[in-house]
Amino acid sequence: MEAFHPRLEDLPEEIAIFPLAGAMLLPGGKLPLNIFEPRYLNMTLDALGNGRMFGMVQGDPSRARDERGTAIFGVGCVGRLSSFAETEDGRLLITLSGVIRFRVAEEIEMRRGYRRVRADYSPYVEDLVPPPPVSLPRDAILNTLRPYFASKGIEANWQAIEGMPDAMLVTTLSMVCPFTIAEKQALLEAETLTDRAEALVALLRMSALGGDDEGNARPS
Numbered sequence: 489m490e491a492f493h494p495r496l497e498d499l500p501e502e503i504a505i506f507p508l509a510g511a512m513l514l515p516g517g518k519l520p521l522n523i524f525e526p527r528y529l530n531m532t533l534d535a536l537g538n539g540r541m542f543g544m545v546q547g548d549p550s551r552a553r554d555e556r557g558t559a560i561f562g563v564g565c566v567g568r569l570s571s572f573a574e575t576e577d578g579r580l581l582i583t584l585s586g587v588i589r590f591r592v593a594e595e596i597e598m599r600r601g602y603r604r605v606r607a608d609y610s611p612y613v614e615d616l617v618p619p620p621p622v623s624l625p626r627d628a629i630l631n632t633l634r635p636y637f638a639s640k641g642i643e644a645n646w647q648a649i650e651g652m653p654d655a656m657l658v659t660t661l662s663m664v665c666p667f668t669i670a671e672k673q674a675l676l677e678a679e680t681l682t683d684r685a686e687a688l689v690a691l692l693r694m695s696a697l698g699g700d701d702e703g704n705a706r707p708s
Contacts, residue, residue, distance in 0.1 A: 527601030
């Protein structure tokens with residue numbers, strides 16, 4: 489399948505959102521999702537018929553719920569459905585490929601049970617172009633990753649990890665490491681790839697020394 493490289497003007501102004509605390513999508517990353525709630529089945533099927541995109545945002549547990557559900561952070565990431573399969577029990581197994589971050593300009597009327605927002609992509613137009621060559625702290629990441637994984641009891645395919653290009657290494661680890669909700673949001677909102685890489689190293693070091701996770705991904 490041909491790579492998807494939209495222009496800013498091709499992106500939808502209004503998007504569905506999937507609020508999921510503890511799950512974070514980054515541009516260039518791939519997020520597998522198991523869709524089973526009726527409202528999110530509706531959202532996914534609607535996306536398949538109209539552009540194949542929706543936004544991932546984290547629920548913000550520090551703020552009170554309202555009539556729409558859990559409060560959400562103000563920055564998320566739009567992803568495009570890049571794979572799709574239906575199970576015999578009616579679930580949808582999908583992969584969402586990250587396209588561009590967005591700010592929530594405002595939340596608008598719900599549709600078929602799922603939430604929608606008006607998205608402002610303007611702060612993140614650089615997400616649509618390949619990152620320029622930069623010097624990332626690859627050795628520091630790998631050196632801190634080993635004690636971090638050991639502290640969490642995580643077994644890793646080190647051959648695959650060490651073979652990743654720098655940018656994909658930072659993106660993948662930022663998404664899959666079980667950081668807290670606030671830490672994941674900080675990685676999402678890092679201004680540049682270099683900033684995200686430096687924040688990743690800091691989080692790996694701190695987490696390896698001990699700290700409480702906020703739990704697994706939870707839909708809102």
